[in-house]
Each structure stands twice: as C-alpha cells, then as structure tokens.
Amino acid sequence: MARRTIMIVGNGEVPEGAAATIDAADVVIRFNDCRSVGAGGTKTDIVAVCNTGRPALAMLGGGRWKNSAAVRQSREIWCVRSAEKFAGMRAALAETHPDLDDFCDDYTAGFESFAVSTGRAHRIISVAAHEQLDGDLAQFAPTPYVVPSSGMVVIADVLSGFASADDDIVLAGFGHAGWALHPFGAERRYVDALVAEGRLRRLSSSSSDLSQGA
Structure with a gap:
C-alpha cells in the first residue's frame, strides 16, 4: 500500500494557513459536528462521533448534523464509544457521578x-481499544477521569490498526483542553511521547511543516 497522509483534525484551534495542507491529505478524520471545517479545511473522509449521551442525541435529532457539508461528503462514520464498555460503567457512575445519569445511553444504532x-461505511471502535488506551494513559499520571477524549481514542485506534507502518499520521486542532472528566494532561503527555517516538506528528504553522503535510 502506498504511503498515506492521515490527518486527524480535532475541534480546537488549527495552525494559520493549514486548510490547504489538511485538504491535501489522503484521509481526513473529523469529530462530531466538525467544527474544524473552515480554518481547518473542508475535506472530510471520516466523521468520528461520540455515540453515547447528550452529544449523540443532539447529532441524531433533527437534520442539522446529517445534512451538514462535512457529514454529507464523508464516506465513513466511526462510533468512538463501545456500548459494551459504557454499559459496564453505568453502575459505578451512578455512585460516583450521579449527574451523568444519561452518559452511558447508547445511540450506536441510530448512527x-x-x-x-x-x-x-460504519464501524465501532472496540472495547479492547478503550482498555488498551486506559492502560497506556496510566503511564502518564492521569488525574481521576471518566473516559479518555474521543480524539485520543481515535488517535490510539488509528495507530493500532487503521494506519500502516509507513503512513504519516498528523494531528491538528488538538489543544488537549475541555471537559474536566477527560484526562487531558495525561493525553497531552502521551501524544508528546508518541511524537518523540516518531509515530505521529503535530501540524505546526511553519511553512516547512505545512509542506511536509501535503
């Protein structure tokens, strides 16, 4: 298989001038409502969705998400959360985080x-991938958390099988900040370690880096 550039674009800030580089990638993965479209280009091959709880319900309700330009051009929908994994979390969350009573409600069937x-195409990231990621993050001293972010789950999944060894995996729009119950500090340290190992890289605003990402 020819070497591909796989661009994983989070919903955070992207480097200035990155749109053309992102759109030139062989595969572009975006998340949920694809807020990265615009400054982060427009090409969208895969939309990875949070398929449980309120975010899922909001996307499936009405036609706004389904009819958005990014979703309409996508060829695959990935459900990031394993129903098996989240069903197993429900009882414990009822004790520790009773406010998250709908957090494990599964809407995979709708997607x-x-x-x-x-x-x-439709695929679900496996429970094994979630558990492997939890183990990997444990090495980076995470603060107590409920689940890793959808972005981190997708990064781990791409590295574990979707990408080939020769593929260039590039991240943009990852600020590692947001919901307090994601382990963003540990995720940042883990991604930094992956970058140091040469397994992926972050897209920066430097012209040399942008040209490499094309």
Whole structure:
C-alpha cells in the first residue's frame, strides 16, 4: 500500500494557513459536528462521533448534523464509544457521578442506520481499544477521569490498526483542553511521547511543516 497522509483534525484551534495542507491529505478524520471545517479545511473522509449521551442525541435529532457539508461528503462514520464498555460503567457512575445519569445511553444504532441508509461505511471502535488506551494513559499520571477524549481514542485506534507502518499520521486542532472528566494532561503527555517516538506528528504553522503535510 502506498504511503498515506492521515490527518486527524480535532475541534480546537488549527495552525494559520493549514486548510490547504489538511485538504491535501489522503484521509481526513473529523469529530462530531466538525467544527474544524473552515480554518481547518473542508475535506472530510471520516466523521468520528461520540455515540453515547447528550452529544449523540443532539447529532441524531433533527437534520442539522446529517445534512451538514462535512457529514454529507464523508464516506465513513466511526462510533468512538463501545456500548459494551459504557454499559459496564453505568453502575459505578451512578455512585460516583450521579449527574451523568444519561452518559452511558447508547445511540450506536441510530448512527449505524444513518450510515447504512446513506451508503456509508460504519464501524465501532472496540472495547479492547478503550482498555488498551486506559492502560497506556496510566503511564502518564492521569488525574481521576471518566473516559479518555474521543480524539485520543481515535488517535490510539488509528495507530493500532487503521494506519500502516509507513503512513504519516498528523494531528491538528488538538489543544488537549475541555471537559474536566477527560484526562487531558495525561493525553497531552502521551501524544508528546508518541511524537518523540516518531509515530505521529503535530501540524505546526511553519511553512516547512505545512509542506511536509501535503
């Protein structure tokens, strides 16, 4: 297989002037409502969705998400959260975080139905991938957390099998900040370690880096 550039674009700030570089990638992965579209280019091959709780319900309700330009051009929908994993978390969360009573509600079937009816591929990231990621993050002293971020789950999944050894995996729009119950500090340290190992790289605003990402 020819070497590909796989661009994983989070919903955070992207480097100035990065849009053309992102759009030139062989595969572009975006998240949920694809807020990265615009400054982060427009090409969207895969939309990775948080398929449980309120974010999932909001995306599936009405037609705004389904009819958005990014989703319409995508060829795959990835459900980031394993129903098996989240069902197993429900009882413990009821004790520790009773305010998250709908956090584990699973809407995978809705995303699968949408994908099938519109001719898109659909996949679910496995429970094994979640558990491996939890183990990997444990090495980076995470503060107590509920689950890793969707972005980190996708990064781990791409590294563990979707990408080949020769692929260039590039991150943009990852500020490692947001919901307090994601382990963003540990995720940043883990990604920094992966960058140091040469397994992926961050897209910067330097012209040399942008040209490498094309």
